[in-house]
Structures are given as C-alpha cells and as structure tokens.
Amino acid sequence: MKPRTAPVLEVRNLRVVRGGAVILDVPEFSLAAGEVVAVIGPNGAGKTTMLSAILGLQKSFMDGVVVRGGLKFPGTPPHLYRRGFSMVFQDSLLFNTTLYDNVASGLRIRGLSRREIGRIVSEQLERFGIAALSGRKAQSLSGGEAQRASLARAFATAPEILLLDEPFASLDTPAREAILDDLEKVLSGSRTAVILVTHDRVETLRLADSIMVLDKGKILQRGPTIDVLRRPGSEFVASFAGTETVVAGKVVRSGGGVVVVSASGVEIEAAGEAHRGQRVALCIRPENIVIATGSRARTSARNAFTGRIVRLLPMPHYYKAVIDCGFPLVAYITQHSMEEMGLREGGRVHASFKATSVHLIKKEH
Amino acid sequence: MDLIVNGIKEAFRLIITLDAEVMRVTLLSLQISGSATLISLVIGVSAGTAVALSEFPGKRLVVSVINTGMGLPPVVVGLFVTIFIWRNGPFGFLGILYTPAAMVLAQSIIATPIVTGISFAAMQHLPDKLRLQILALGATRAQMVWMLMREARLPLLAAVMAGFGGVISEIGASMMVGGNIKGHTRVLTTATVMETSRGNFDIAIALAIILLMLTFAVNYILTSIQQKDGR
Known part of the structure; x- marks a missing residue:
C-alpha cells in the first residue's frame, strides 16, 4: 500500500x-x-x-x-x-x-x-x-x-x-x-x-x-x-472476492474466541465472537484447505472432515476439487499433489482447515 | 457501328486539338459541379455529423427524410428551383435564372442529401466509445467533432465521389435552370442532349466520352487517396 x-x-x-x-x-x-x-x-x-x-x-x-x-x-x-x-x-x-x-x-x-x-x-x-x-x-x-x-x-x-x-x-x-x-x-x-x-x-x-x-x-x-x-x-x-465456499449456519456454542456453527448437519469452528442462535455465513477460501488421503492424520486444525471428491476441475495453474463433506467444500490442489496422492473424482479424502481461516459473516435476520 | 467509331475518332480529335467550345463546356461543367459538390460537402458533412452525434426526438424521421433526399429526382429539383427563382418567384429578385449560379444552386440541392446521408452513415458507423475516448483525452467538443471526421475520412471521400457523380451527370435540373445557353450555361450533359437531338451523334459521343473520362479521372484521384490512406 x-x-x-x-x-x-x-x-x-x-x-x-x-x-x-x-x-x-x-x-x-x-x-x-x-x-x-x-x-x-x-x-x-x-x-x-x-x-x-x-x-x-x-x-x-x-x-x-x-x-x-x-x-x-x-x-x-x-x-x-x-x-x-x-x-x-x-x-x-x-x-x-x-x-x-x-x-x-x-x-x-x-x-x-x-x-x-x-x-x-x-x-x-x-x-x-x-x-x-x-x-x-x-x-x-x-x-x-x-x-x-x-x-x-x-x-x-x-x-x-x-x-x-x-x-x-x-x-x-x-x-x-x-x-x-x-x-x-x-x-x-x-x-x-x-x-x-x-x-x-x-x-x-x-x-x-x-x-x-x-x-x-x-x-x-x-x-x-x-x-x-x-x-x-x-x-x-x-x-x-474469490471465496469459493460459503456455508450458511447457526451458532450453537461460543466462547474463548471460537464459535461453533452448525451447518448442513456438521459443526464448523470459526475464530470470532457471536451469540448462540446467531445466523451466520462461513467463508472458507480454497487455498486454506489441506487435503490428505489414507488414514486420518492428527492435525492442529480445528476443522477436519472426511468427504468424497465430486468434481476435479483443471484451472490454469492448479486443480479445483469440490469435496462433499456434508456441504460442498472447494479446495485448490497443485497437479503435482494431485498425481502424488492419486486424487480422482469419487475418491475419499480428508479435508482440514483452521478455525482462524474461516471468516464469519453475521446475518441480520 | 460507323457512327460509334466516328464518334470515338471525333472525340479524340476534339480532345487532342483542345477544341475551344468543347474545352469551354468541359471547364464550365467542372466549375459548376465542383462548386456544387463543395457547397454540398460543407452543408452535408456538417448536417450528417450533427444528426449522427446528437440525440433528439424525431431523429428517425430526419434520417428517413435525408435518405429519401438521396434519391431526389433532378427534374423535380429543377422545377422547384425554377419556380423559386422565376422572375415573379420568391427569389426572382436575385435574377439568377439561366445563369451558372442557378445551376450551382440546383446541383447543390441534389448533392447535399447524398453527402449528408453518406456522412451520417460514416459517422454513425464509428465505434460509440471512440467519442468517449476522444473526450477522455481532454478534447473540446469542436476538437472531438474534427477528430471523428478525420476518423471517418475514408467514407467521407465516398460521399464526395457520390455527390460529384450525382451532379456532373444530371441533366434535368441543369437544363431547366440553366437553359443550355451557348457560352454561358452549356455544360457537357446539356450539350450532349442538344447534339443528339440535332442528329450530330459524333459530337454527342465525343461529349459523352469526355464526360465519362472526367468522371473517371475525378473518381480515380479520390479512390487513390482513399485506398492509400486505408492501407
């Protein structure tokens, strides 16, 4: 700037x-x-x-x-x-x-x-x-x-x-x-x-x-x-602004700077403050998602889901993966990672992201 | 067939020997049609540009009138100009009937809608945003209009050709308002008609060939400019 x-x-x-x-x-x-x-x-x-x-x-x-x-x-x-x-x-x-x-x-x-x-x-x-x-x-x-x-x-x-x-x-x-x-x-x-x-x-x-x-x-x-x-x-x-995943939900718990939101039948943690019952939208940027295959590894990320890849779309410099985790989660993966992990449509993957990488939008109504 | 061959021979004889009467008629044709084209350019390009660049109620009607005017029959123009400048007409006091001035006036009226129509189309054809681009460069309105006209110069040259072609070859109006007076208002077209009616086909063909060559020469020069600039 x-x-x-x-x-x-x-x-x-x-x-x-x-x-x-x-x-x-x-x-x-x-x-x-x-x-x-x-x-x-x-x-x-x-x-x-x-x-x-x-x-x-x-x-x-x-x-x-x-x-x-x-x-x-x-x-x-x-x-x-x-x-x-x-x-x-x-x-x-x-x-x-x-x-x-x-x-x-x-x-x-x-x-x-x-x-x-x-x-x-x-x-x-x-x-x-x-x-x-x-x-x-x-x-x-x-x-x-x-x-x-x-x-x-x-x-x-x-x-x-x-x-x-x-x-x-x-x-x-x-x-x-x-x-x-x-x-x-x-x-x-x-x-x-x-x-x-x-x-x-x-x-x-x-x-x-x-x-x-x-x-x-x-x-x-x-x-x-x-x-x-x-x-x-x-x-x-x-x-x-390029936020590929926007999920609507309702706050079920809140405290210690972390908000737990129930959305599409799963719970997602986001850094922030909101009162219980507050309707929110959660924004998750695709570059903040980590994909893993095989047995689920331990991670410090507060949000970890297992899902199935429903779409793998080639983009100019990477692949865009749409993962069904109960809600459609979009992640970007390099071609190298995709080949190394053997990712394909229909395959099961673990997706994780930190609570701090979730942006919380409070809805008026 | 002999008639045509003799006509062509006579034409070249008249041209090569620079026959005084033929030269006078040719020069007068050029002067009258050239002046009329010039007047129609000034009025037509301005009017066509103004209509193309402005938005006003009834614009479509105005454009339709201009387009209709492009096909204005010369005899109709000749008739009305004659009535207006007739001794007892509203402009009879000018005393220009049967003078080259009357012929220039009539030919200008014929050529102006042609030049206006083509100018309008040329300006209308320019990209809409070009006008904004010129204004964004800090141009005044007059500078903008000038720059747009420069952009449309190739089709505007076509307007010159069409206007000149329309008047150099017309006969009805020139005959009616000029009277085909020898040495005064006789031009190539009126002379051709007169010689044909007298049965002097060789001279009529000679005049027709000169008319064709003249039209070709003017259009060739303008086309050369147009093509050179367009490359």
Missing part, C-alpha cells in the same frame, strides 16, 4: 438516474495520488457508469459533485476538468493513423509544441516497449501491441487519474501477463491514481491497493485488497 497523500479525486453524493432508475448512488469516496483501486462487481453493477460519471460524461443524468485536482464538476469547463484524466477501454480504440500519431493525440489536443510532443511520445513508446512500431498503422498492430499503444497514449498526458475499464479482458494470457508486468512497473514509481474496473482477481491482486465492490450502483464494501478478499462483508462480496 502506497503512503496516503491528499486526495486527487473526491466524489460527493454522485447519483446517476436514467429513465427513473438509479444506476449509480455513491455518497462519498476519494482517491489519493498513486493509489490503485479495483472496482469489482457483476455485469450491470454500475462500474462503467461510475467511470463515465467521474469523467463528466453523464452530465445530463447525474447529481452530485466530483472534484479533480481542485476543479469541480459540474462547474468547470468539461474539457479542462477532463484533462487530468486518461482512460483506457477494453477495446484499444486507436485512431486510424500511425502509432506515433495515436500516442501524440492527447498532447496535440493540449496544443503542445512539435518538439515537446516528439520527446514525450518517444519516452512513452520506449516505456511500453513499442518504439520500433512507431511508424506502423494502428490497424496493423496485434491486440497486445494495440493495448500497449492505448496505455502509452493514456500516460503521455501525465494524468492525475487513470481510468481503466477492463483493459486486458480481450487479450490472450501471454499478452495480458506481459502488459500487466509493464503496467505494474510503471505504476510503482508513479503518482497517477488508478481506478481499475475488472473481473479478474489476478489483476486486482497485482495492481490494486484497495478494492471497491459495487452492486446495483451502490458500494457494498471498500477496503485494502487483502482485507476485502479475506474478510468480505457479505456473502455477495465473498462470491466476488
């Missing part, structure tokens, strides 16, 4: 209403220089609307105020207000001209001298590893090159705030990884604040200092990345 400084962006009572429906309702949020916030949420949650409202592109439909670098919107000529921003979309949206001219476009809009433009464009092309393609037509670039060009164009104007709307979603994995590497480097030494709309947890983990979870136009939770991922505030947030 980068050190906090004065906010470069402040949003106050931002509401977007279209056709009588509230699309976005954000009472308050701010962004510090150099801070990277990932906005996650389902399709239609209002993520892109929030970016366009912040950029002043929803003027006819919005209430509230956005302050960027001391300039209020509404209240400042839109183009002057927007000149502290840059935006990169999922499609690179390059102009039908050379790569050089594309990167230069924002600078030409600002009326910079030819010499100054040349210096900045060369710098950005180098920075994103596309200097050799400078004279190429944008339409002849590959997806990865085009998105690098789009990022170079965005950074050329030295924005205070960079808005990224799923910028890597249409790229193949190698291109995405390479751009993420470069962007991570660029951002690490930058004071540019970033709002990143993404569906991808890898992007979130690599780039974001904090996460904002949006649904139906409202912020459900905002906090440091690790906090939101480990301690989601609701089952909905948990599902978007």
Whole structure:
C-alpha cells in the first residue's frame, strides 16, 4: 500500500438516474495520488457508469459533485476538468493513423509544441516497449501491441487519474501477463491514481491497493485488497472476492474466541465472537484447505472432515476439487499433489482447515 | 457501328486539338459541379455529423427524410428551383435564372442529401466509445467533432465521389435552370442532349466520352487517396 497523500479525486453524493432508475448512488469516496483501486462487481453493477460519471460524461443524468485536482464538476469547463484524466477501454480504440500519431493525440489536443510532443511520445513508446512500431498503422498492430499503444497514449498526458475499464479482458494470457508486468512497473514509481474496473482477481491482486465492490450502483464494501478478499462483508462480496465456499449456519456454542456453527448437519469452528442462535455465513477460501488421503492424520486444525471428491476441475495453474463433506467444500490442489496422492473424482479424502481461516459473516435476520 | 467509331475518332480529335467550345463546356461543367459538390460537402458533412452525434426526438424521421433526399429526382429539383427563382418567384429578385449560379444552386440541392446521408452513415458507423475516448483525452467538443471526421475520412471521400457523380451527370435540373445557353450555361450533359437531338451523334459521343473520362479521372484521384490512406 502506497503512503496516503491528499486526495486527487473526491466524489460527493454522485447519483446517476436514467429513465427513473438509479444506476449509480455513491455518497462519498476519494482517491489519493498513486493509489490503485479495483472496482469489482457483476455485469450491470454500475462500474462503467461510475467511470463515465467521474469523467463528466453523464452530465445530463447525474447529481452530485466530483472534484479533480481542485476543479469541480459540474462547474468547470468539461474539457479542462477532463484533462487530468486518461482512460483506457477494453477495446484499444486507436485512431486510424500511425502509432506515433495515436500516442501524440492527447498532447496535440493540449496544443503542445512539435518538439515537446516528439520527446514525450518517444519516452512513452520506449516505456511500453513499442518504439520500433512507431511508424506502423494502428490497424496493423496485434491486440497486445494495440493495448500497449492505448496505455502509452493514456500516460503521455501525465494524468492525475487513470481510468481503466477492463483493459486486458480481450487479450490472450501471454499478452495480458506481459502488459500487466509493464503496467505494474510503471505504476510503482508513479503518482497517477488508478481506478481499475475488472473481473479478474489476478489483476486486482497485482495492481490494486484497495478494492471497491459495487452492486446495483451502490458500494457494498471498500477496503485494502487483502482485507476485502479475506474478510468480505457479505456473502455477495465473498462470491466476488474469490471465496469459493460459503456455508450458511447457526451458532450453537461460543466462547474463548471460537464459535461453533452448525451447518448442513456438521459443526464448523470459526475464530470470532457471536451469540448462540446467531445466523451466520462461513467463508472458507480454497487455498486454506489441506487435503490428505489414507488414514486420518492428527492435525492442529480445528476443522477436519472426511468427504468424497465430486468434481476435479483443471484451472490454469492448479486443480479445483469440490469435496462433499456434508456441504460442498472447494479446495485448490497443485497437479503435482494431485498425481502424488492419486486424487480422482469419487475418491475419499480428508479435508482440514483452521478455525482462524474461516471468516464469519453475521446475518441480520 | 460507323457512327460509334466516328464518334470515338471525333472525340479524340476534339480532345487532342483542345477544341475551344468543347474545352469551354468541359471547364464550365467542372466549375459548376465542383462548386456544387463543395457547397454540398460543407452543408452535408456538417448536417450528417450533427444528426449522427446528437440525440433528439424525431431523429428517425430526419434520417428517413435525408435518405429519401438521396434519391431526389433532378427534374423535380429543377422545377422547384425554377419556380423559386422565376422572375415573379420568391427569389426572382436575385435574377439568377439561366445563369451558372442557378445551376450551382440546383446541383447543390441534389448533392447535399447524398453527402449528408453518406456522412451520417460514416459517422454513425464509428465505434460509440471512440467519442468517449476522444473526450477522455481532454478534447473540446469542436476538437472531438474534427477528430471523428478525420476518423471517418475514408467514407467521407465516398460521399464526395457520390455527390460529384450525382451532379456532373444530371441533366434535368441543369437544363431547366440553366437553359443550355451557348457560352454561358452549356455544360457537357446539356450539350450532349442538344447534339443528339440535332442528329450530330459524333459530337454527342465525343461529349459523352469526355464526360465519362472526367468522371473517371475525378473518381480515380479520390479512390487513390482513399485506398492509400486505408492501407
């Protein structure tokens, strides 16, 4: 997490209403220089609307105020207000001209001298590893090159705030990884604040200092990345934060910092406090599950279950095992472990996890 | 067959010898149709862009009217322009009937909906988010419109070709408002009709070939620009 400084962006009572429906309702949020916030949420949650409202592109439909670098919107000529921003979309949206001219476009809009433009464009092309393609037509670039060009164009104007709307979603994995590497480097030494709309947890983990979870136009939770991922505030947030196992239950005993919850006919222990009878949801992250085969070994983990593997799904870097322990428990296993233990669908395994790795969400009703 | 062969021979003779009358008619055709195309470009590209970039009630109706205008019959345009600029008409005081100015006016009215329609389609065809991208780069509204027009320059060139093609080859309006006066309002199309009606097929074929070559030359130049830029 980068050190906090004065906010470069402040949003106050931002509401977007279209056709009588509230699309976005954000009472308050701010962004510090150099801070990277990932906005996650389902399709239609209002993520892109929030970016366009912040950029002043929803003027006819919005209430509230956005302050960027001391300039209020509404209240400042839109183009002057927007000149502290840059935006990169999922499609690179390059102009039908050379790569050089594309990167230069924002600078030409600002009326910079030819010499100054040349210096900045060369710098950005180098920075994103596309200097050799400078004279190429944008339409002849590959997806990865085009998105690098789009990022170079965005950074050329030295924005205070960079808005990224799923910028890597249409790229193949190698291109995405390479751009993420470069962007991570660029951002690490930058004071540019970033709002990143993404569906991808890898992007979130690599780039974001904090996460904002949006649904139906409202912020459900905002906090440091690790906090939101480990301690989601609701089952909905948990599902978007990568918590594969969410079990609903009722507290049957509580004391000594441990809560025993009855769920789906089994008892699960979780670290925390809750009164007896309290309805809760238990969130168990898949990377916290330990799988064992053979005779049940003794373990310090407070939760140990024997179950049957009902699904084994290959993922990019590991396998996802769904184990029926009375409730469906999801665990991640490396291919090496899977082969060594001879895991297969239908096979019996022992699954264990610590009480401290269970996150407790207290339900209202 | 001899008629055609003689016509072609005569055409080349007239062109090679730079026949004064043919050159005058050709130049006047270029001037009138060129001016009309230019006027229609200014009005048509602006109107097409404005309609494409704005949302307003009745937009569909406006677009339908523009599309209908793309097929405006030149004789109908000729008729109404004649009525309006007739001695006793509402604009009779301008005294432009049977002048090149009247022909430019009529041809502009024919070409403008063509250019507007194609410009509208060209701007409409650009990705929606491109507009947002340009605004996000900090552009003013005028800069945004200019940049979008630059993006749509290839189809806009098609609008120029269609507009010019539409007016250089029309006859009805030019004949009605220009009167085919020798040395004053006689253009390639009206001269071709007159020579045909007189039975001077060789000269008529010569004029027709010149008209075809002229149209081809203009379109070739514009197509070359379009293709070079599109690569």
